Amino acid sequence: RVAQRCAEQLARQLSRADRLQLLHGSPGGMGYAGYIEVHGVRGPQGTVRLTMNDGPQGYNGYTKPTVGKGTQFPDLIAVAASFDRETAAAFGAAVAEEFRTKGCNVLLGPDVEIVRSPLSGRTFESLSGEDPFLGGRMAAAYVGEVHKRGIIATAKHWLDNEQEKHRQELDVVVGDRAQHEIYMAPFKAAIDAGAGAVMCAYNSVYGTHACENKRLLKDLLRHDAGFRGFVMSDWGATHDAGRSVDGGLDVEMPGDKGTFNQLPAMVDDGRVSGAAVDAMAAHVLTSMYEAGQYGGRYPGGAVNNNDVTTDAHREVATQVIIDSAILLKNREETLPLATKGKKIAMIGKMCQQTTVHTAPGVTPGDTGTPFMGQGSGYVPTRRTSSLLNGLKTHAPGAASVSWSADASAAKNADVAIVCASQWNVHEGWDRMDFELPEAGDLVAAVRKQGGNTRIVVVGIIPGAVTTWWAHHADAVLLLLMPGEQAAEAAGRLLTGAASPAGRLPVTLPPNGWKPLGGWPAGKDHQFLTEQYPGTQPKPFAQYKWGQHLVANFTEGTLVGYRWFDAKHVKPGFPFGYGLTYTTFSYDGFKAECADDRVVVSFTITNTGRRAGKAVPQMYVSFPSLLPTVRQLRGFQKLEVAAGATVGATFVMTPEDASYFDEAKKRWVSAVEKRERVTVSVGASSGHILWKESTGCGLPALEVK
8 A cells, every 4th residue: 555655646746748648658569658757756767667568478579679589488378287386486587587687667467367268369378277266376476476576567358358259349248256256366366466557458348348348447456356556458459538547447558649649638628537647647656666666676667689588597498398298198108208229200390390480570490399379479589499309309319319291200110209289379369179280190190000109299289179189199298388498398308307297277178079160261260169158149250340249158157177067078188187207196185174264184195106296186166056066276286206105285265165146246155155165186177086065164064
């Protein structure tokens, strides 16, 4: 509250022109979001202004002098797959340090939207995956480290921005319970951790554009979520200056030729009040004060051309890939590879891909493998290497490491490593299907050659894929849009220098699932499928661009694994699933009441020959809510040495045993409702090892 009072005082001291200057970007789009000369309350560096840049997974450097001078970290979906708050914290710290060194004090991230539909084009940017609890814990860790370094983190995109197709025309209708429990929850966690900005989205909600929506920006964001910072628009997401001010928008981006250029005249003729402008400016200044940018932590306010990558940051990127790598299958301990004296064939174009995606300042032909989603968050780099080179580096004792685009190199090989990638993912459009291109054809071609060749599939994925080809493979290792250190991390993982430790942040659908209608050439694409309800009243193909489209989220809270559980549909692989190079057993479960909390304790034993990381997960369900489905309420990542046993504890708080009551229009706990809840612990949402019904905090009720 001190920062808020200081900001309000400073805003009153500024001229009207200075206050208005804070409320829109300067010409040039991605650069300054306004600046002020601080009259009478100067910061340590004098003039303090906002400089903002994408993105959530590294400084993108889209202008030519800075291109390739920041680390291309993995995309945020990889951080979600780590199921590890320490990994999220290390990631956020490294990204913030690069922003600070570049002289940039507003980071346009993280993306914390829920993966409602697994074909969403920006799934790769989601720090939440398909679960709000996972997203909230990861966002808090990420944002907390950004905030510590004096950088303003931006939680985006508020709210219900769950697809890219028709994102500007779409009007979302969603119930209050789903809104609070599913879609708002990760934002609330980011705000509580110090996010100083929230970016409102392109879509409409409840019939009104998000960036002029009182219900979203004032009622839900400021009142319910307790946000005190500033709300900025997505680029070009404003439509009317007066409605945006009235609705709760503070900063219009990018600002050049925007609607907020009308504000001086609107204040003069009384259409916008001076008090409204004061409050908007104070929101911006509050975030700057809370980030310490008037207390010695201002990073400079002018973007420089320094190369801010470091060996330490590249190692952070590598460790994120390792901690998020998901081992789906490992028949007879095919992985890690015993490379000494072995003939290894790498199969597929993606093993030896040598062209990086075109971006401003990057010319085609720069070497590297394009393992990052495209759009505003893309980070150009010249430091990537092929997966083939990564394996060669870490398998010096192999008899041979060969490569072919087709399956020919696999003939007489001891091991064939098939590389496949769903790399063509982009902000602005959605994926057409769940396929992992070339995986099935290449695996079948290798298997057709006969012999005893072991087949390993290394898949680069942005989110959910079908794995119908996996039963022909001996091992399957998935990396989630890993960025520039993909080759180094893959080399370590394949040879056992590191062990995969990731878990699925999204459910993999059953084999054969396809979106309705497809996406034939020249035709529109009906994005939301029957399996993920809440579709349009008629297919998108019957609409034209610019029309008002309605998406009714009729599934309510049944998003992701909740839907599979409620419908009794067996997924391809469940949320939270992932193997390691060892095995674990869980034992000694015990639940005890500690006032109104449930303390669950148990042990985990590493029953294999290698060290590994176990990821126990706690779920709760409310028998009074129909359908009754499990909801994630806890996870830990524990390193366990071979043969060792460690203790683990989960504490279920009253908040964990709460849900949003639509009739009361507020959160209620099971204790208040005098209800029992079921607590479960498992290795994934589909592998529950223990569960109990509890009534801790209720009179005459005990755990049993």
